[in-house]
Amino acid sequence: AEAHRRLGHVGDADRAWKASYRAAREAADTAAMAWALWSGGTLARQRGAFPLAWRLLGLAAELGERGGDVVVRGYSLAGLAETGRIQGDYEAVGRLHEQLLAEARRRGEARHTVWALEGIAQMHRNTGGYDKAYALFEEAAEIAGRADDRRGHAWALRGLADIVSVRDGDTPRALELLSEAEATCRAMNLSSALAYNHKMRGNVLYRAGRYAEARDLYELALEEFRAMSEPRGEALARLGLAKSRAHLGRDRAGTAAELADLARTLERSGLKHAREMVTRAQREFGLTEEPAEPMGSPASAELTVPASVVAEPVAAMEVVR
Numbered sequence: 001a002e003a004h005r006r007l008g009h010v011g012d013a014d015r016a017w018k019a020s021y022r023a024a025r026e027a028a029d030t031a032a033m034a035w036a037l038w039s040g041g042t043l044a045r046q047r048g049a050f051p052l053a054w055r056l057l058g059l060a061a062e063l064g065e066r067g068g069d070v071v072v073r074g075y076s077l078a079g080l081a082e083t084g085r086i087q088g089d090y091e092a093v094g095r096l097h098e099q100l101l102a103e104a105r106r107r108g109e110a111r112h113t114v115w116a117l118e119g120i121a122q123m124h125r126n127t128g129g130y131d132k133a134y135a136l137f138e139e140a141a142e143i144a145g146r147a148d149d150r151r152g153h154a155w156a157l158r159g160l161a162d163i164v165s166v167r168d169g170d171t172p173r174a175l176e177l178l179s180e181a182e183a184t185c186r187a188m189n190l191s192s193a194l195a196y197n198h199k200m201r202g203n204v205l206y207r208a209g210r211y212a213e214a215r216d217l218y219e220l221a222l223e224e225f226r227a228m229s230e231p232r233g234e235a236l237a238r239l240g241l242a243k244s245r246a247h248l249g250r251d252r253a254g255t256a257a258e259l260a261d262l263a264r265t266l267e268r269s270g271l272k273h274a275r276e277m278v279t280r281a282q283r284e285f286g287l288t289e290e291p292a293e294p295m296g297s298p299a300s301a302e303l304t305v306p307a308s309v310v311a312e313p314v315a316a317m318e319v320v321r
Helices: 002-006 010-026 031-047 050-068 072-088 090-107 111-126 128-144 151-168 169-187 191-207 211-227 231-247 252-269 273-285 307-311
Strands: none
Touching: 002 010, 002 031, 002 128, 010 031, 031 050, 050 072, 072 090, 072 111, 090 111, 090 231, 111 128, 111 151, 128 169, 151 169, 151 191, 169 191, 191 231, 211 231, 211 273, 231 273, 252 273
C-alpha cells in the first residue's frame, strides 16, 4: 500500500490497505489493524478526503494505543498533525507539532525531527514569519543531511527555496536549491515531492515576473498532480496557472471564472490557507469575489484531536509524508 501510494498509484494503494486491514482483523492483530488504518488515512489525506483522513488516523491512534504499538500511534498522531496543518488549522495542531518535535529530539529520531521542523516551518512561512521559517528549514536540512534522510532533505531545500524567493528575491539561488532537490526526487522516484518541486519552481519564476516560464511549470505540475489524484496540489497548480495566464493576456472574464471555480472547490474541501490565496489573487487582479460561506463548517468539525492524544508524550516516531 505504501509503495503504491508514494508512487502515485492511488487505486492499487487503496485496494492494498483495505486488504491489509481485513487480513489483520481476521488475525485479531490490533496493531496491524492500526497500521492499515494509518496507511488508509495517509492515502485519504493525499487524495484530499480530509474528513476521512481524520477518522482513519484517529482510529489508528486509538488502536495503536490499545495494541501497545507506540510506533503506529506516533505515526498516526503525526498524520493528524499534518492533516490539520495542510488544511490551515494551525491553532488546532500547532501544539501537537511542537510536542512531536520535542519528543523526537529527546529520543534522537532524526527523520521525525526533520518532519516536525518542516511542518512548523511551513506554518511560520504561511503566517509571514519568514526568518523563523528559514531557520527551521535550515536546521531540518542540516539534520536530514547528516542522517542521510534524502527525502526530508529535498523537502527542506524546497522550503528554503521558497523563503529565499519570497523574502530575499534571490531567484537564481532559489532555482539552484530546487534543482538540487529535484535531482533527489528523480533518483528516489518521489512523484508527489517532484510535482510540488515543479509547482514551487513555478512560484519562484512567477515572483520574478517570468510568467511564460512559470506557466509552463504550472502546467507540468498540474499534469503530475492529476496523474496521482492529488487535489490539493492540483488546486495550487491551477491557481498559479490562472495568475500566470492573466499576466500573459488572458481575458478578464476567463480569469474571473477560473478563480471563482477554484474558490468553490477549496471551500468544499476545507483548505483554508489555499482558499485565502485565491482571495488574494482575486484582489490582485481587481476581480469581485463572490460571497462564500464561512470556512470550516464541514472540515473543522473533523478537527477534534482527543485531549488525551495531545496531552500524552509520543514515543518511537519517524517521518510521515
